[in-house]
């Protein structure tokens with residue numbers, strides 16, 4: 110069983126390399142007090158799972174009844190010849206018992222189930238329950254540093270490069286079936302890559318031409334394909350095929366709605382080919398949505414064709430039913446602490462103290478342990494000056510492109526006050542943009558700190574010709590003469606975002622910058638942001654790895670980042686942006702940890718010295734899982750390589766029979782052909 114080791118086992122090793130080349134920066138970050146109390150054993154990457162055929166397979170008892178009634182094929186015929194086999198030796202509570210319910214609570218709402226076209230399913234773990242991807246990142250948190258040789262295999266069970274690293278050949282698990290019984294094979298891969306990623310009319314999670322500098326796909330056979338790159342790459346690039354980027358969809362369902370295959374369809378028809386009310390969904394995940402009551406609940410039932418087993422031959426998952434109660438993000442923690450929900454990434458600092466107090470009680474249904482600081486908030490200023498809708502917006506975005514203006518904004522922020530507005534206590538720490546301190550690539554010595562200094566801010570603003578010419582307390586723009594007013598958008602449902610918006614609004618007003626907060630419903634937030642139709646945004650960032658959702662943070666293609674789109678007239682990158690983009694390619698084209706760290710350090714220096722985003726604060730998060738749930742591995746971080754919903758490996762979770770909750774749809778499975 111487990112001997113617990115300190116988190117430092119991973120972070121210190123990775124960070125040790127982060128201090129290889131530490132360029133000097135203007136102001137040093139203040140000392141940080143970590144709250145991380147996570148302890149866990151590190152294991153080898155091959156200790157988690159392998160792919161092999163077993164002599165005997167078992168299934169959830171109610172499935173055997175369906176097989177006996179001729180309603181389902183035998184379990185041997187539903188599984189691949191060599192399924193993914195989870196090693197029970199690394200399961201903290203060993204082989205599970207079938208049955209029961211797992212209850213998620215989320216604040217998002219399903220946009221739809223066409224994830225190939227960029228739709229999300231409401232976040233909070235439902236995306237990852239529905240989507241299975243070529244490779245997997247989440248469980249890497251437990252892999253020892255010397256084994257951190259890239260992403261873990263998933264639908265792609267293996268891959269290899271040619272000698273000059275310009276071709277990547279991948280091998281799919283043979284015999285995987287969609288939840289409706291249709292075969293998963295390279296037809297799905299070709300549709301995902303050629304007709305979504307590479308189709309400029311589809312807003313896929315990998316933007317057209319950006320994967321490996323414009324890789325071309327070649328199908329070799331039903332389970333083998335290769336990417337051919339214009340230049341040498343490295344295994345690091347394969348991380349970009351994990352969740353949320355590299356997740357194929359059911360081509361046998363979606364093709365008929367794609368304009369390339371059906372001239373009667375528009376791309377809008379295609380985007381909405383799998384609407385959120387069309388049940389059951391067709392997927393490869395452990396649980397499949399079978400019922401969606403808008404604003405109330407999404408009910409998922411086990412996928413009888415799920416292609417993973419434990420090493421005793423038990424088809425996974427152990428749990429029969431998964432719920433996503435549709436309320437608010439704050440309610441997720443409230444319900445976890447109350448015991449009516451089973452999970453929360455406790456990320457709303459506003460209820461840290463209360464949740465911690467309650468979770469210390471022996472009778473509490475959950476226990477809480479903080480991880481490193483990975484939750485960070487920032488202001489994104491829109492740099493797309495030529496896309497401004499009028500002269501005022503164009504002048505304002507021109508100001509945003511001036512580093513003195515961005516520095517003035519950063520010096521105007523009292524981050525201690527913002528942190529205390531979020532949660533009284535030791536939780537918050539200044540965030541300068543770039544990597545959060547919980548990232549393996551964070552290096553304080555590469556992070557330029559802009560301390561709270563209103564005099565310095567005033568000096569910089571005056572130097573830009575910004576004066577309060579009409580004496581109303583708001584600076585006037587030198588060109589249009591209008592008041593300097595910034596429309597700043599934030600997610601309506603996020604209390605922590607609103608609290609920081611209030612603090613930022615009053616602090617910027619003190620230096621003569623008026624902020625007009627604009628709250629937007631979380632479901633329409635992403636489409637608004639991706640369209641570039643905003644002046645400024647305040648939101649939580651996910652900047653942990655340069656290979657994860659890079660498009661959200663860095664100028665890696667014409668549609669990335671949303672706060673500097675290229676638009677119809679193209680865009681003029683700011684000098685440091687061109688270097689950032691090159692650094693991402695350099696990072697992806699090497700496996701050498703030392704070189705990767707140098708690239709990451711340089712990225713951090715450019716991002717913070719140039720105030721690419723105006724960082725606010727960052728806080729740790731604590732994972733809350735109901736104590737009745739087994740195999741919720743002690744020490745799972747809320748976020749490291751991926752969110753904990755992926756990191757905890759939910760297909761391994763189980764509940765002892767005497768503690769299983771009643772299923773809402775007992776005995777049912779998603780219908781299949």
Ligand code: BQZ
Pocket residue numbers: 232233234236438454456631635651752754
């Ligand atoms: C975790 C996560 C799992 C997205 C989302 C949400 C979206 C962003 C971000 C987090 C939610 C939870 O985060 O807050 O704790 O459960 O889902 O996917 O903030 O609005 O676009 O990047 O991951």
